[in-house]
Amino acid sequence: MSSALDAATASRIDHVFFVACGGSLSIMHPAKFMLDQASASLPSDVYNAAEFTSRKPRRLTPQSLVILCSMTGTTRETVAATRFARETGARTIVLTTDTDSPLAQAGDHVVDFEAPYTTGVPIDAKNSNYARLYQLVLGLARAFDGNTQIDALLASLGNLQTAIDKAQETFAPLFDDYAPRLARKDVIYTMASGASYGAAYSFAICVLMEMQWINSQAIHANEFLHGPFEVLDEDSAFILFKGLDSTRALEERAETFLTRFGSAENIMVLDAETLDLSGIDPALRGNLVPLIFFDTLWRFAYKIADLRGHEMLEARRYMKKLDDY
Amino acid sequence: MSSALDAATASRIDHVFFVACGGSLSIMHPAKFMLDQASASLPSDVYNAAEFTSRKPRRLTPQSLVILCSMTGTTRETVAATRFARETGARTIVLTTDTDSPLAQAGDHVVDFEAPYTTGVPIDAKNSNYARLYQLVLGLARAFDGNTQIDALLASLGNLQTAIDKAQETFAPLFDDYAPRLARKDVIYTMASGASYGAAYSFAICVLMEMQWINSQAIHANEFLHGPFEVLDEDSAFILFKGLDSTRALEERAETFLTRFGSAENIMVLDAETLDLSGIDPALRGNLVPLIFFDTLWRFAYKIADLRGHEMLEARRYMKKLDDY
Numbered sequence: 001m002s003s004a005l006d007a008a009t010a011s012r013i014d015h016v017f018f019v020a021c022g023g024s025l026s027i028m029h030p031a032k033f034m035l036d037q038a039s040a041s042l043p044s045d046v047y048n049a050a051e052f053t054s055r056k057p058r059r060l061t062p063q064s065l066v067i068l069c070s071m072t073g074t075t076r077e078t079v080a081a082t083r084f085a086r087e088t089g090a091r092t093i094v095l096t097t098d099t100d101s102p103l104a105q106a107g108d109h110v111v112d113f114e115a116p117y118t119t120g121v122p123i124d125a126k127n128s129n130y131a132r133l134y135q136l137v138l139g140l141a142r143a144f145d146g147n148t149q150i151d152a153l154l155a156s157l158g159n160l161q162t163a164i165d166k167a168q169e170t171f172a173p174l175f176d177d178y179a180p181r182l183a184r185k186d187v188i189y190t191m192a193s194g195a196s197y198g199a200a201y202s203f204a205i206c207v208l209m210e211m212q213w214i215n216s217q218a219i220h221a222n223e224f225l226h227g228p229f230e231v232l233d234e235d236s237a238f239i240l241f242k243g244l245d246s247t248r249a250l251e252e253r254a255e256t257f258l259t260r261f262g263s264a265e266n267i268m269v270l271d272a273e274t275l276d277l278s279g280i281d282p283a284l285r286g287n288l289v290p291l292i293f294f295d296t297l298w299r300f301a302y303k304i305a306d307l308r309g310h311e312m313l314e315a316r317r318y319m320k321k322l323d324d325y
Numbered sequence: 326m327s328s329a330l331d332a333a334t335a336s337r338i339d340h341v342f343f344v345a346c347g348g349s350l351s352i353m354h355p356a357k358f359m360l361d362q363a364s365a366s367l368p369s370d371v372y373n374a375a376e377f378t379s380r381k382p383r384r385l386t387p388q389s390l391v392i393l394c395s396m397t398g399t400t401r402e403t404v405a406a407t408r409f410a411r412e413t414g415a416r417t418i419v420l421t422t423d424t425d426s427p428l429a430q431a432g433d434h435v436v437d438f439e440a441p442y443t444t445g446v447p448i449d450a451k452n453s454n455y456a457r458l459y460q461l462v463l464g465l466a467r468a469f470d471g472n473t474q475i476d477a478l479l480a481s482l483g484n485l486q487t488a489i490d491k492a493q494e495t496f497a498p499l500f501d502d503y504a505p506r507l508a509r510k511d512v513i514y515t516m517a518s519g520a521s522y523g524a525a526y527s528f529a530i531c532v533l534m535e536m537q538w539i540n541s542q543a544i545h546a547n548e549f550l551h552g553p554f555e556v557l558d559e560d561s562a563f564i565l566f567k568g569l570d571s572t573r574a575l576e577e578r579a580e581t582f583l584t585r586f587g588s589a590e591n592i593m594v595l596d597a598e599t600l601d602l603s604g605i606d607p608a609l610r611g612n613l614v615p616l617i618f619f620d621t622l623w624r625f626a627y628k629i630a631d632l633r634g635h636e637m638l639e640a641r642r643y644m645k646k647l648d649d650y
Contacts, residue, residue, distance in 0.1 A: 015368060022551025033380065036370075040383040043340060043368030045361075050547035051518055054572040057361040058470075059368055077547060145383075187512060187540045193376055205552035213556050215512045217542030222375035222402060225650065226347025227530035229643055231538050247379040257650050261643065318554055318586065325550065325582050 001135060004093050004109035008065050009143035013091075015059045016044040016140065017066040019052045019081050024069040024095075024129070026202035030195045031067075031133045033245070034287050038141035038149065049077035053084045062089030067136060069094070069129055071115050073101020082106040095132055111136070125164055126157040130291045152281040159279025160288060166276045167292045168299060175300040178268040183307035185237040185266070188214055189228075191254055192240070192290075193221040194247030199290040199297075203239070207301045210319065211312050221247070221254040234263045241293050242271040245286025270296075326460060329418050329434035333390050334468035340384045341369040341465065342391040342415075344377045344406050349394040349420075349454070351527035355520045356392075356458045358570070359612050363466035363474065374402035378409045387414030392461060394419070394454055396440050398426020407431040420457055436461070450489055451482040455616050477606040484604025485613060491601045492617045493624060500625040503593040508632035510562040510591070513539055514553075516579055517565070517615075518546040519572030524615040524622075528564065532626045535644065536637050546572070546579040559588040566618050567596040570611025595621075 016035065018028035028046045035044050047055065049068070060066075066085040070078040073096035083106055085092050094107030097115050104110045113132045114123040125131060134153060141147035182188055188208055192200035201218040208216040219228050221240075238258055242251045258267045272289040280288055305312040318325070341360065343353035353371045360369050372380065374393070385391070391410040395403045398421035408431055410417050419432030422440050429435045438457045439448040450456060459478060466472035507513055513533055517525035526543040533541035544553050546565075563583055567576045583592045597614040605613055630637040643650070 022548060025548070025551075036380060036382040036384065038383070040386065043370075043384055045368075045370075048518075048545055048547050050575050051545065051572060054575060055358065055361060055519060056571065058363070058365040059361065061365070075551075193373075194380060205548065210552035210555045215540060215542075215556055217540075220373055220376065222373050223347060223350070223530065226350075226400075227535035227644075230535045230641060231540055232642075246381065247376060250375050250379060253650070257643075260650075316555060317557075318582075319552075325578070325585075 001111050001132065004111050005136060005139040007109055008091055008093055009140065012063055013042065013065045013140070013144065014063045015061075015065070016042050017052065017060065017064060017085070018044060018046045019049050019066055019078065020069040021049050021075050021077050023202045023206040024071060024075070024078070026198040026206070027069065027130050027133055029198035029201065030130070030287065030290055031137050033195045034134060034137045035141065037246070038138060038147045039145045041144045042140060049075070049081040053077070053081045060085065060088050060090055064088075064090040065140070066090050066092045067095070067133070068092060068103065068107065069096070069133070070103050071097055071129070073098040073103035075103070079103050079106050093136065095129055125160040125291055125295065128291065131157050131160070134287060149284065153284055156280040156284050156288060160291065163275065163277050163280055164292050164295050167296050170274055170276070171270065171296050172299070174268065174270070175303055179300060179303040179307060181265060182237050182268065183304045186215055188216055188237040188239060189219055190216065190239045191219045191221050191224060191251070192243065193250040194243060194245040195286050196241040196243040196245070196251075196290045196293060199294040200241055202294060203297055207297070211301065211315065212304060212308065212310055221250040224254050225257065229257060232258065232262050235266065236262050237266045238262065238268070240267065240269045241290070242269060242273070243286055243289045243293075244272045326436050326457065329436050330461060330464040330468075332434055333416055333418055334465065337388055338367065338390045338465070338469065339388045340386075340390070341367050342377065342385065342389060342410070343369060343371045344374050344391055344403065345394045346374050346400050346402050348527045348531040349396060349400070349403070351523040351531075352394065352455050352458055354523035354526065355455070355612065355615055356462050358520045359459060359462045360466065362571070363463060363472045364470045366469045367465060374400070374406040378402070378406045385410065385413050385415055389413075389415040390465075391415050391417045392420070392458070393417060393428065393432065394421070394458070395428050396422055396454070398423040398428035400428070404428050404431050418461065420454055450485040450616055450620065453616065456482050456485070459612060474609065478609055481605040481609050481613060485616065488600065488602050488605055489617050489620050492621050495599055495601070496595065496621050497624070499593065499595070500628055504625060504628040504632060506590060507562050507593065508629045511540055513541050513562040513564060514544055515541065515564045516544045516546050516549060516576070517568065518575040519568060519570040520611050521566040521568040521570070521576075521615045521618060524619040525566055527619060528622055532622070536626065536640065537629060537633065537635055546575040549579050550582065554582060557583065557587050560591065561587050562591045563587065563593070565592065565594045566615070567594060567598070568611055568614045568618075569597045
């Protein structure tokens with residue numbers, strides 16, 4: 001980590017690209033949110049890896065830093081994007097759980113992380129992809145903007161798993177209450193803004209769509225009011241995140257609308273204000289609660305899977321069953 | 326237009342923010358796509374207006390140019406975002422059909438455009454929001470990067486309406502074929518990449534969700550393969566755009582997958598290669614076909630509305646019927 005950061009900040013950088021696919025792309029949105037608020041000197045973009053490689057943005061130069069992530073390190077588009085970035089002379093930092101993977105071999109610098117899906121055993125959230133990425137972001141902001149939040153981040157990450165474990169208990173009655181109703185829905189929307197949008201996106205596409213074959217979409221909490229809200233009726237199912245970042249008012253406004261015209265029994269609201277976040281720096285709580293939302297929602301997903309008679313981790317029609325698409 | 330551009334480029338700019346809500350936000354994505362490929366000097370971001378105002382990105386400074394759009398000029402979040410941007414000292418260009426609107430009054434420079442929805446009479450596409458925005462983008466790229474495509478853009482825009490009218494004829498049999506089947510679906514996904522993603526987004530949220538109360542999501546063509554594709558079966562309905570920009574291969578790959586595991590009769594593909602694009606500069610066709618997709622699809626939307634017995638422009642539960650949310 002620190003060697004990757006030292007190498008990346010040794011000379012001038014004028015743009016950061018966050019590049020990945022699917023679930024790994026979802027964590028790049030909160031990374032950009034954090035960088036947007038921590039750095040006045042570093043513009044950044046978030047791209048799906050194939051979009052990045054084929055778009056060929058002209059801002060990609062030898063002064064660019066490209067941060068890429070793939071859990072297994074085998075995502076072909078992300079490996080290709082790493083090679084493409086290096087060919088332009090840009091520096092690359094790759095995040096993966098497998099330091100021997102094609103992605104690790106393709107990148108200039110490798111940062112490894114832990115994921116529960118690879119080993120089947122619980123991890124400490126301080127070793128997750130989110131945690132590593134946030135360390136990179138605040139490391140960049142320290143190097144280029146004199147931002148001093150990195151120590152508070154490291155201390156907060158040390159207390160994060162405890163907060164997640166407590167949140168599991170806090171949210172358990174909510175999940176027990178909503179699972180039987182939401183398990184019967186054909187469409188479940190997720191909604192959030194700011195730092196939490198990525199977690200809403202990954203829950204929609206990786207859990208509801210991929211693992212449960214439930215139609216879904218992550219709707220931005222304010223965009224909701226500019227079109228999507230017209231689908232809302234008493235039967236509509238929503239999972240709304242109310243985080244603690246500077247966009248919370250958008251999520252509160254969406255909640256007011258949802259509960260006014262929808263049915264509260266189909267609208268599950270995860271409110272970070274109900275959580276015990278001891279040991280997490282107040283200024284970083286908005287950035288860290290998305291990890292809590294996403295991690296705790298796994299329990300909810302397993303409940304839904306159980307009720308639907310649908311295996312979570314095994315049930316795929318296409319992913320990992322085909323290799324010719 | 327030219328006076329707005331002259332004023333905006335009179336001194337140094339180091340960041341462009343594209344800011345709006347809903348349908349007006351959808352055109353900001355292709356604007357950024359164009360700027361990414363035309364300028365090495367200007368980083369840019371696309372934000373929902375309320376997200377922008379509450380995120381408060383530190384890159385927003387007196388050296389920023391903020392381009393905002395609202396058809397009626399009354400969208401509260403966009404007006405607030407304009408005021409917020411000006412308070413930081415940034416320059417603002419606002420696009421609206423009403424030069425007396427709150428948005429027009431809030432911005433430094435006003436660029437007006439035409440929309441068929443406001444007058445009920447057909448417009449020439451060269452006077453649309455897309456057309457104005459593209460002129461701004463290539464005007465910026467000319468001023469800061471020496472890009473010379475602006476003349477080709479103006480000439481191409483002069484021929485665009487003819488291309489749209491021809492495309493209506495080309496796509497008419499497709500629309501006749503698919504409307505009866507898609508009108509019966511509860512969920513219709515749209516899909517695209519690159520320059521066309523914004524058109525897929527607006528068709529999903531403004532037409533299918535807002536006007537037809539059909540569940541929808543705009544799925545990025547490559548993200549589709551990293552989760553969402555698991556919802557695909559013989560009954561799934563998709564509208565896929567195959568554009569002519571540098572990301573076309575992503576859309577082709579998505580089509581291959583869709584037609585392999587879905588049913589071709591529920592998957593409507595709009596392929597720009599089937600269109601007569603005479604008079605449109607080959608280098609700009611990728612940027613301009615999204616206007617053709619979106620404009621022609623209105624006819625398809627009216628067909629669906631007819632078959633569902635659902636009024637297009639009048640049927641709203643909430644929008645323009647409430648003013649207290």
